[in-house]
Amino acid sequence: MPVVLAKELARVLEQEIIFGEIAPEARLVEEEVGERFGISRSPVREALRLVEQDGLVIRHPRRGIWASPVGRADLDEVYSCRLALEGLAAEQAARARAPSHVAALEKALAEMEAAHARGDVRAYFQGNVDFTDVIHDAAKNETLRRLLNGIGKQALRYRYLAYASAPELVTMSLSGSKDILAAVSQGNARLAREVTERLIRRSWDAIGAAIERGAAA
Amino acid sequence: MPVVLAKELARVLEQEIIFGEIAPEARLVEEEVGERFGISRSPVREALRLVEQDGLVIRHPRRGIWASPVGRADLDEVYSCRLALEGLAAEQAARARAPSHVAALEKALAEMEAAHARGDVRAYFQGNVDFTDVIHDAAKNETLRRLLNGIGKQALRYRYLAYASAPELVTMSLSGSKDILAAVSQGNARLAREVTERLIRRSWDAIGAAIERGAAA
DNA sequence: CATGTGAGTAGTGTATACAGTCTACAGTAT
Protein backbone atom coordinates (compact mmCIF):
# COMPACT_ATOMS: atom_id res chain seq x y z
CA MET A 1 0.00 0.00 0.00
CA PRO A 2 1.84 3.10 -1.14
CA VAL A 3 1.58 6.10 1.07
CA VAL A 4 1.58 9.80 0.44
CA LEU A 5 3.95 11.26 3.02
CA ALA A 6 2.21 14.60 3.08
CA LYS A 7 -1.07 13.02 3.98
CA GLU A 8 0.40 10.81 6.67
CA LEU A 9 2.28 13.70 8.17
CA ALA A 10 -0.83 15.84 8.19
CA ARG A 11 -2.59 13.15 10.15
CA VAL A 12 0.17 12.99 12.74
CA LEU A 13 0.39 16.75 13.13
CA GLU A 14 -3.35 17.00 13.54
CA GLN A 15 -3.34 14.41 16.28
CA GLU A 16 -0.56 16.30 18.05
CA ILE A 17 -2.47 19.53 17.83
CA ILE A 18 -5.74 17.99 18.97
CA PHE A 19 -4.24 16.28 21.99
CA GLY A 20 -2.14 19.26 22.95
CA GLU A 21 1.30 17.87 22.14
CA ILE A 22 1.66 20.88 19.89
CA ALA A 23 0.50 23.79 22.01
CA PRO A 24 -2.09 26.31 20.81
CA GLU A 25 -0.36 29.13 18.95
CA ALA A 26 2.91 27.22 18.75
CA ARG A 27 5.06 28.04 15.73
CA LEU A 28 5.57 25.27 13.19
CA VAL A 29 8.74 25.67 11.14
CA GLU A 30 8.95 23.58 7.99
CA GLU A 31 12.61 22.63 8.30
CA GLU A 32 12.19 21.59 11.94
CA VAL A 33 9.14 19.49 11.20
CA GLY A 34 11.03 17.87 8.34
CA GLU A 35 13.98 17.06 10.59
CA ARG A 36 11.71 15.63 13.27
CA PHE A 37 10.21 13.15 10.84
CA GLY A 38 13.23 12.63 8.63
CA ILE A 39 11.67 13.98 5.46
CA SER A 40 12.23 16.94 3.18
CA ARG A 41 10.40 20.23 3.19
CA SER A 42 8.24 19.43 0.19
CA PRO A 43 5.86 16.99 1.88
CA VAL A 44 5.98 19.14 5.01
CA ARG A 45 4.69 22.10 3.05
CA GLU A 46 1.95 20.00 1.54
CA ALA A 47 1.01 18.53 4.90
CA LEU A 48 0.78 21.99 6.38
CA ARG A 49 -1.60 22.98 3.59
CA LEU A 50 -3.80 20.08 4.56
CA VAL A 51 -3.66 20.91 8.26
CA GLU A 52 -4.51 24.50 7.41
CA GLN A 53 -7.52 23.28 5.46
CA ASP A 54 -8.75 21.59 8.62
CA GLY A 55 -8.49 24.81 10.55
CA LEU A 56 -5.82 23.61 12.95
CA VAL A 57 -3.09 26.00 11.82
CA ILE A 58 -3.01 29.54 10.57
CA ARG A 59 -0.61 30.62 7.83
CA HIS A 60 0.75 34.12 7.49
CA PRO A 61 2.19 34.29 3.97
CA ARG A 62 5.96 34.58 3.90
CA ARG A 63 6.12 34.67 7.67
CA GLY A 64 5.14 31.25 8.83
CA ILE A 65 2.56 28.96 10.31
CA TRP A 66 1.17 28.76 13.83
CA ALA A 67 -1.15 26.30 15.55
CA SER A 68 -4.52 27.93 15.83
CA PRO A 69 -5.64 29.32 19.16
CA VAL A 70 -7.93 27.71 21.67
CA GLY A 71 -10.27 29.85 23.70
CA ARG A 72 -13.75 31.10 24.14
CA ALA A 73 -13.86 33.14 20.96
CA ASP A 74 -12.60 30.26 18.84
CA LEU A 75 -14.98 27.85 20.58
CA ASP A 76 -17.93 30.06 19.76
CA GLU A 77 -16.91 30.31 16.12
CA VAL A 78 -16.43 26.60 15.72
CA TYR A 79 -19.52 25.59 17.62
CA SER A 80 -21.88 27.99 15.91
CA CYS A 81 -20.82 26.45 12.61
CA ARG A 82 -20.90 22.98 13.98
CA LEU A 83 -24.43 23.45 15.22
CA ALA A 84 -25.58 24.30 11.72
CA LEU A 85 -23.69 21.53 9.97
CA GLU A 86 -24.03 18.63 12.39
CA GLY A 87 -27.77 19.27 12.51
CA LEU A 88 -27.87 19.10 8.72
CA ALA A 89 -25.79 15.91 8.71
CA ALA A 90 -28.12 14.18 11.17
CA GLU A 91 -31.12 15.27 9.15
CA GLN A 92 -29.66 13.93 5.93
CA ALA A 93 -28.55 10.72 7.64
CA ALA A 94 -32.08 10.14 8.90
CA ARG A 95 -33.43 10.78 5.41
CA ALA A 96 -31.02 8.31 3.85
CA ARG A 97 -31.55 5.82 6.71
CA ALA A 98 -29.24 3.15 5.34
CA PRO A 99 -29.31 -0.10 7.38
CA SER A 100 -25.54 -0.49 7.27
CA HIS A 101 -25.11 2.97 8.77
CA VAL A 102 -27.67 2.30 11.45
CA ALA A 103 -25.77 -0.88 12.32
CA ALA A 104 -22.51 1.06 12.47
CA LEU A 105 -24.10 3.62 14.78
CA GLU A 106 -25.33 0.85 17.06
CA LYS A 107 -21.87 -0.63 17.18
CA ALA A 108 -20.27 2.73 18.00
CA LEU A 109 -22.86 3.36 20.70
CA ALA A 110 -22.20 -0.05 22.25
CA GLU A 111 -18.52 0.81 22.41
CA MET A 112 -19.29 4.15 24.00
CA GLU A 113 -21.45 2.44 26.61
CA ALA A 114 -18.80 -0.11 27.46
CA ALA A 115 -16.14 2.60 27.77
CA HIS A 116 -18.42 4.68 29.97
CA ALA A 117 -19.13 1.71 32.22
CA ARG A 118 -15.43 1.17 32.85
CA GLY A 119 -14.70 4.90 33.19
CA ASP A 120 -12.36 5.01 30.25
CA VAL A 121 -12.61 8.58 28.93
CA ARG A 122 -10.20 8.14 26.08
CA ALA A 123 -12.02 5.11 24.70
CA TYR A 124 -15.32 6.92 25.17
CA PHE A 125 -13.97 9.80 23.17
CA GLN A 126 -12.85 7.49 20.38
CA GLY A 127 -16.26 5.81 20.29
CA ASN A 128 -17.94 9.16 20.12
CA VAL A 129 -15.69 10.27 17.28
CA ASP A 130 -16.56 7.06 15.43
CA PHE A 131 -20.27 7.68 16.02
CA THR A 132 -19.95 11.18 14.62
CA ASP A 133 -18.02 9.90 11.62
CA VAL A 134 -20.76 7.41 10.83
CA ILE A 135 -23.35 10.18 10.86
CA HIS A 136 -21.21 12.11 8.39
CA ASP A 137 -20.94 9.07 6.12
CA ALA A 138 -24.62 8.39 6.48
CA ALA A 139 -25.54 11.87 5.28
CA LYS A 140 -24.19 10.89 1.81
CA ASN A 141 -23.16 14.44 1.02
CA GLU A 142 -19.52 14.76 0.10
CA THR A 143 -19.51 18.54 0.26
CA LEU A 144 -20.95 18.47 3.75
CA ARG A 145 -18.44 15.88 4.76
CA ARG A 146 -15.62 18.09 3.56
CA LEU A 147 -16.99 21.06 5.50
CA LEU A 148 -17.42 19.00 8.64
CA ASN A 149 -13.85 17.88 8.31
CA GLY A 150 -12.95 21.54 8.12
CA ILE A 151 -14.23 22.18 11.63
CA GLY A 152 -14.47 18.73 13.09
CA LYS A 153 -10.84 18.62 13.92
CA GLN A 154 -10.94 22.00 15.60
CA ALA A 155 -13.88 20.80 17.62
CA LEU A 156 -12.01 17.65 18.64
CA ARG A 157 -9.62 19.67 20.75
CA TYR A 158 -12.50 20.98 22.77
CA ARG A 159 -14.39 17.73 22.93
CA TYR A 160 -11.43 15.82 24.28
CA LEU A 161 -10.61 18.51 26.79
CA ALA A 162 -14.19 18.66 27.91
CA TYR A 163 -14.65 14.93 28.46
CA ALA A 164 -11.46 14.78 30.46
CA SER A 165 -12.43 17.69 32.70
CA ALA A 166 -16.21 17.46 32.98
CA PRO A 167 -17.34 13.85 33.39
CA GLU A 168 -21.01 14.77 33.49
CA LEU A 169 -20.56 15.70 29.84
CA VAL A 170 -19.85 12.08 29.06
CA THR A 171 -23.16 10.99 30.53
CA MET A 172 -24.97 13.70 28.65
CA SER A 173 -23.23 12.79 25.42
CA LEU A 174 -24.13 9.15 25.76
CA SER A 175 -27.77 9.96 26.35
CA GLY A 176 -27.87 12.41 23.46
CA SER A 177 -26.21 9.91 21.15
CA LYS A 178 -28.91 7.36 21.98
CA ASP A 179 -31.53 9.92 20.98
CA ILE A 180 -29.77 10.58 17.70
CA LEU A 181 -29.54 6.88 16.91
CA ALA A 182 -33.23 6.43 17.64
CA ALA A 183 -34.21 9.35 15.40
CA VAL A 184 -31.94 8.21 12.56
CA SER A 185 -33.12 4.62 12.68
CA GLN A 186 -36.76 5.77 12.61
CA GLY A 187 -35.98 8.00 9.62
CA ASN A 188 -37.22 11.00 11.56
CA ALA A 189 -35.16 13.77 9.93
CA ARG A 190 -36.60 16.64 11.92
CA LEU A 191 -36.10 14.94 15.26
CA ALA A 192 -32.59 13.88 14.31
CA ARG A 193 -31.71 17.50 13.65
CA GLU A 194 -33.31 18.70 16.86
CA VAL A 195 -31.68 16.23 19.20
CA THR A 196 -28.34 16.76 17.51
CA GLU A 197 -28.59 20.51 17.86
CA ARG A 198 -29.65 20.15 21.48
CA LEU A 199 -26.64 17.98 22.24
CA ILE A 200 -24.28 20.36 20.45
CA ARG A 201 -25.69 23.32 22.35
CA ARG A 202 -25.26 21.59 25.67
CA SER A 203 -21.73 20.59 24.82
CA TRP A 204 -20.99 24.15 23.74
CA ASP A 205 -22.26 25.51 27.03
CA ALA A 206 -20.39 22.94 29.10
CA ILE A 207 -17.12 23.41 27.22
CA GLY A 208 -17.51 27.17 27.47
CA ALA A 209 -17.96 26.88 31.22
CA ALA A 210 -14.89 24.63 31.44
CA ILE A 211 -12.88 27.22 29.56
CA GLU A 212 -14.07 30.03 31.79
CA ARG A 213 -13.08 27.95 34.83
CA GLY A 214 -9.72 27.33 33.22
CA ALA A 215 -9.32 31.03 32.54
CA ALA A 216 -10.01 31.86 36.16
CA ALA A 217 -7.36 29.41 37.40
CA MET B 1 3.79 44.36 -2.84
CA PRO B 2 5.26 40.88 -2.99
CA VAL B 3 3.07 38.18 -4.35
CA VAL B 4 2.75 34.51 -3.64
CA LEU B 5 2.50 32.82 -7.02
CA ALA B 6 0.56 29.88 -5.71
CA LYS B 7 -2.14 32.11 -4.34
CA GLU B 8 -2.40 34.19 -7.51
CA LEU B 9 -2.54 31.10 -9.65
CA ALA B 10 -5.24 29.59 -7.47
CA ARG B 11 -7.31 32.69 -8.00
CA VAL B 12 -6.94 32.53 -11.77
CA LEU B 13 -7.74 28.82 -11.95
CA GLU B 14 -10.79 29.33 -9.77
CA GLN B 15 -12.09 32.06 -12.05
CA GLU B 16 -11.56 29.82 -15.07
CA ILE B 17 -13.44 26.98 -13.41
CA ILE B 18 -16.28 29.20 -12.24
CA PHE B 19 -16.81 30.81 -15.65
CA GLY B 20 -16.47 27.57 -17.54
CA GLU B 21 -13.15 28.22 -19.29
CA ILE B 22 -12.00 25.04 -17.58
CA ALA B 23 -14.78 22.55 -18.22
CA PRO B 24 -16.38 20.49 -15.47
CA GLU B 25 -14.42 17.27 -14.98
CA ALA B 26 -11.52 18.50 -17.10
CA ARG B 27 -8.13 17.07 -16.16
CA LEU B 28 -5.59 19.50 -14.76
CA VAL B 29 -1.99 18.37 -15.25
CA GLU B 30 0.62 20.14 -13.16
CA GLU B 31 3.27 20.38 -15.83
CA GLU B 32 0.79 21.76 -18.40
CA VAL B 33 -0.57 24.34 -15.99
CA GLY B 34 2.99 25.36 -15.16
CA GLU B 35 3.84 25.74 -18.86
CA ARG B 36 0.71 27.78 -19.50
CA PHE B 37 1.65 30.30 -16.88
CA GLY B 38 5.42 30.09 -17.22
CA ILE B 39 6.08 28.84 -13.71
CA SER B 40 7.42 25.67 -12.14
CA ARG B 41 5.45 22.81 -10.74
CA SER B 42 5.95 23.78 -7.09
CA PRO B 43 3.58 26.73 -7.00
CA VAL B 44 1.21 24.83 -9.28
CA ARG B 45 0.99 22.04 -6.74
CA GLU B 46 0.36 24.51 -3.97
CA ALA B 47 -2.25 26.37 -6.00
CA LEU B 48 -4.04 23.13 -6.72
CA ARG B 49 -4.15 22.42 -2.99
CA LEU B 50 -5.85 25.75 -2.51
CA VAL B 51 -8.32 25.17 -5.32
CA GLU B 52 -9.07 21.75 -3.88
CA GLN B 53 -9.77 23.37 -0.54
CA ASP B 54 -12.43 25.48 -2.22
CA GLY B 55 -14.09 22.43 -3.64
CA LEU B 56 -13.47 23.26 -7.27
CA VAL B 57 -11.18 20.32 -8.03
CA ILE B 58 -10.97 16.73 -6.89
CA ARG B 59 -7.62 15.04 -6.32
CA HIS B 60 -7.04 11.33 -6.68
CA PRO B 61 -3.73 10.65 -4.94
CA ARG B 62 -0.95 9.62 -7.33
CA ARG B 63 -3.32 9.79 -10.28
CA GLY B 64 -4.18 13.41 -10.80
CA ILE B 65 -6.60 16.25 -10.38
CA TRP B 66 -9.88 16.98 -12.14
CA ALA B 67 -12.24 19.94 -12.11
CA SER B 68 -15.18 18.99 -9.97
CA PRO B 69 -18.47 18.10 -11.65
CA VAL B 70 -21.48 20.29 -12.18
CA GLY B 71 -24.93 18.79 -12.03
CA ARG B 72 -27.99 18.22 -9.98
CA ALA B 73 -26.36 16.03 -7.38
CA ASP B 74 -23.53 18.48 -6.81
CA LEU B 75 -25.95 21.40 -6.72
CA ASP B 76 -27.99 19.72 -4.02
CA GLU B 77 -24.92 19.01 -1.92
CA VAL B 78 -23.63 22.54 -2.21
CA TYR B 79 -26.94 24.25 -1.68
CA SER B 80 -28.00 22.21 1.33
CA CYS B 81 -24.78 23.27 3.01
CA ARG B 82 -25.07 26.80 1.79
CA LEU B 83 -28.58 27.07 3.17
CA ALA B 84 -27.29 26.23 6.63
CA LEU B 85 -24.24 28.45 6.53
CA GLU B 86 -25.54 31.55 4.72
CA GLY B 87 -28.48 31.63 7.11
CA LEU B 88 -26.06 31.54 10.01
CA ALA B 89 -23.93 34.27 8.45
CA ALA B 90 -26.91 36.58 7.99
CA GLU B 91 -28.02 35.93 11.55
CA GLN B 92 -24.59 36.74 12.93
CA ALA B 93 -24.29 39.79 10.70
CA ALA B 94 -27.60 41.11 12.01
CA ARG B 95 -26.45 40.50 15.57
CA ALA B 96 -23.21 42.35 15.01
CA ARG B 97 -24.99 45.08 13.03
CA ALA B 98 -21.90 47.18 12.35
CA PRO B 99 -22.67 50.51 10.65
CA SER B 100 -19.76 50.18 8.23
CA HIS B 101 -21.06 46.82 7.06
CA VAL B 102 -24.57 48.16 6.66
CA ALA B 103 -23.14 50.98 4.54
CA ALA B 104 -21.19 48.49 2.42
CA LEU B 105 -24.35 46.43 1.91
CA GLU B 106 -26.23 49.55 0.79
CA LYS B 107 -23.47 50.34 -1.66
CA ALA B 108 -23.46 46.84 -3.10
CA LEU B 109 -27.24 46.88 -3.40
CA ALA B 110 -27.14 50.21 -5.25
CA GLU B 111 -24.69 48.68 -7.70
CA MET B 112 -26.90 45.66 -8.18
CA GLU B 113 -29.87 47.94 -8.85
CA ALA B 114 -28.01 49.99 -11.42
CA ALA B 115 -26.75 46.87 -13.19
CA HIS B 116 -30.26 45.41 -13.21
CA ALA B 117 -31.67 48.62 -14.66
CA ARG B 118 -29.28 48.48 -17.60
CA GLY B 119 -29.65 44.72 -18.05
CA ASP B 120 -26.02 43.96 -17.34
CA VAL B 121 -26.02 40.40 -15.94
CA ARG B 122 -22.29 40.20 -15.37
CA ALA B 123 -22.20 43.41 -13.36
CA TYR B 124 -25.27 42.29 -11.45
CA PHE B 125 -23.49 39.07 -10.61
CA GLN B 126 -20.44 40.94 -9.39
CA GLY B 127 -22.58 43.20 -7.22
CA ASN B 128 -24.32 40.21 -5.77
CA VAL B 129 -21.02 38.52 -5.01
CA ASP B 130 -19.88 41.70 -3.27
CA PHE B 131 -23.09 41.82 -1.26
CA THR B 132 -22.60 38.24 -0.16
CA ASP B 133 -18.97 38.92 0.77
CA VAL B 134 -20.02 41.80 2.98
CA ILE B 135 -22.46 39.58 4.83
CA HIS B 136 -19.65 37.10 5.44
CA ASP B 137 -17.40 39.87 6.78
CA ALA B 138 -20.21 41.26 8.86
CA ALA B 139 -20.75 37.95 10.61
CA LYS B 140 -17.33 38.39 12.26
CA ASN B 141 -16.71 34.69 12.44
CA GLU B 142 -13.48 33.63 10.77
CA THR B 143 -14.28 29.93 10.92
CA LEU B 144 -17.61 30.51 9.23
CA ARG B 145 -15.91 32.64 6.64
CA ARG B 146 -13.47 29.87 5.85
CA LEU B 147 -16.30 27.36 5.48
CA LEU B 148 -18.30 29.68 3.27
CA ASN B 149 -15.23 30.11 1.08
CA GLY B 150 -15.12 26.35 0.88
CA ILE B 151 -18.50 26.18 -0.84
CA GLY B 152 -19.00 29.73 -2.03
CA LYS B 153 -16.84 29.18 -5.03
CA GLN B 154 -18.64 26.01 -5.98
CA ALA B 155 -21.89 27.90 -5.70
CA LEU B 156 -20.58 30.70 -7.91
CA ARG B 157 -20.59 28.42 -10.93
CA TYR B 158 -24.28 27.82 -10.47
CA ARG B 159 -25.14 31.36 -9.57
CA TYR B 160 -23.49 32.78 -12.65
CA LEU B 161 -25.02 30.17 -14.91
CA ALA B 162 -28.43 30.77 -13.42
CA TYR B 163 -28.43 34.56 -13.79
CA ALA B 164 -27.34 34.26 -17.39
CA SER B 165 -30.05 31.74 -18.23
CA ALA B 166 -32.97 32.67 -16.01
CA PRO B 167 -33.42 36.46 -15.86
CA GLU B 168 -36.34 36.23 -13.47
CA LEU B 169 -33.80 34.98 -10.95
CA VAL B 170 -32.10 38.35 -11.07
CA THR B 171 -35.29 40.14 -10.11
CA MET B 172 -35.89 37.68 -7.31
CA SER B 173 -32.33 38.02 -6.08
CA LEU B 174 -32.54 41.79 -6.01
CA SER B 175 -35.75 41.71 -4.02
CA GLY B 176 -34.38 39.13 -1.59
CA SER B 177 -31.22 41.12 -1.10
CA LYS B 178 -33.25 44.16 -0.13
CA ASP B 179 -35.02 42.08 2.49
CA ILE B 180 -31.70 40.86 3.87
CA LEU B 181 -30.34 44.39 4.06
CA ALA B 182 -33.43 45.57 5.89
CA ALA B 183 -33.25 42.76 8.42
CA VAL B 184 -29.52 43.23 9.02
CA SER B 185 -29.80 46.97 9.44
CA GLN B 186 -32.64 46.51 11.95
CA GLY B 187 -30.53 43.98 13.84
CA ASN B 188 -33.28 41.40 13.41
CA ALA B 189 -31.23 38.20 13.48
CA ARG B 190 -34.10 35.79 13.14
CA LEU B 191 -35.60 37.60 10.18
CA ALA B 192 -32.20 37.91 8.52
CA ARG B 193 -31.80 34.17 8.71
CA GLU B 194 -35.29 33.50 7.41
CA VAL B 195 -35.14 35.79 4.40
CA THR B 196 -31.69 34.53 3.54
CA GLU B 197 -32.80 30.93 3.68
CA ARG B 198 -35.88 31.72 1.62
CA LEU B 199 -33.75 33.36 -1.06
CA ILE B 200 -31.28 30.46 -1.09
CA ARG B 201 -34.12 27.96 -1.39
CA ARG B 202 -35.66 29.81 -4.29
CA SER B 203 -32.31 30.08 -6.03
CA TRP B 204 -31.74 26.37 -5.46
CA ASP B 205 -35.08 25.51 -7.02
CA ALA B 206 -34.56 27.82 -9.98
CA ILE B 207 -31.03 26.63 -10.65
CA GLY B 208 -32.17 23.03 -10.33
CA ALA B 209 -34.89 23.68 -12.88
CA ALA B 210 -32.38 25.31 -15.21
CA ILE B 211 -30.13 22.27 -14.90
CA GLU B 212 -32.99 19.89 -15.66
CA ARG B 213 -33.85 21.96 -18.73
CA GLY B 214 -30.22 21.83 -19.73
CA ALA B 215 -30.15 18.08 -19.20
CA ALA B 216 -33.16 17.68 -21.47
CA ALA B 217 -31.54 19.66 -24.27
C1' DC C 1 -11.55 -14.57 -28.63
C1' DA C 2 -10.38 -13.46 -23.71
C1' DT C 3 -6.94 -12.93 -20.32
C1' DG C 4 -2.44 -12.14 -18.45
C1' DT C 5 2.23 -10.10 -18.56
C1' DG C 6 5.80 -6.89 -19.39
C1' DA C 7 7.69 -2.60 -21.12
C1' DG C 8 7.42 2.18 -21.85
C1' DT C 9 5.67 6.58 -20.80
C1' DA C 10 3.07 10.15 -18.42
C1' DG C 11 2.65 12.33 -14.52
C1' DT C 12 2.64 12.60 -9.31
C1' DG C 13 5.43 12.84 -5.05
C1' DT C 14 9.80 13.97 -2.86
C1' DA C 15 14.56 15.85 -2.31
C1' DT C 16 17.64 19.54 -2.84
C1' DA C 17 19.33 24.06 -4.22
C1' DC C 18 18.64 28.84 -4.86
C1' DA C 19 16.25 33.42 -4.49
C1' DG C 20 13.58 36.56 -1.95
C1' DT C 21 11.33 38.39 2.28
C1' DC C 22 11.09 39.28 7.03
C1' DT C 23 12.86 39.86 11.69
C1' DA C 24 16.18 40.88 15.15
C1' DC C 25 19.96 43.29 16.52
C1' DA C 26 23.97 46.34 16.34
C1' DG C 27 25.62 50.73 15.18
C1' DT C 28 24.94 55.61 14.32
C1' DA C 29 22.66 60.07 14.51
C1' DT C 30 19.81 63.34 16.89
Add this chain to the structure above:
DNA sequence: ATACTGTAGACTGTATACACTACTCACATG
Protein backbone atom coordinates in the same frame (compact mmCIF):
# COMPACT_ATOMS: atom_id res chain seq x y z
C1' DA D 1 17.23 58.34 25.62
C1' DT D 2 14.92 57.59 21.09
C1' DA D 3 14.72 56.88 16.21
C1' DC D 4 16.67 55.35 12.02
C1' DT D 5 19.56 52.46 9.01
C1' DG D 6 22.05 48.54 7.59
C1' DT D 7 23.36 43.74 7.98
C1' DA D 8 23.06 38.91 8.99
C1' DG D 9 20.49 35.05 9.52
C1' DA D 10 16.12 32.45 9.68
C1' DC D 11 12.84 30.81 7.00
C1' DT D 12 9.39 30.87 3.18
C1' DG D 13 8.56 30.39 -1.80
C1' DT D 14 10.09 28.62 -6.21
C1' DA D 15 12.88 25.92 -9.58
C1' DT D 16 14.83 21.69 -10.94
C1' DA D 17 16.10 16.86 -10.71
C1' DC D 18 15.13 12.30 -9.38
C1' DA D 19 12.21 8.39 -7.65
C1' DC D 20 7.98 6.09 -7.76
C1' DT D 21 3.25 4.83 -9.29
C1' DA D 22 -0.37 4.20 -12.50
C1' DC D 23 -1.92 3.62 -17.05
C1' DT D 24 -1.72 2.15 -21.82
C1' DC D 25 -0.59 -0.85 -25.30
C1' DA D 26 1.67 -4.66 -27.55
C1' DC D 27 2.47 -9.34 -27.35
C1' DA D 28 2.00 -14.08 -25.59
C1' DT D 29 -0.84 -17.82 -23.91
C1' DG D 30 -4.92 -20.72 -23.23
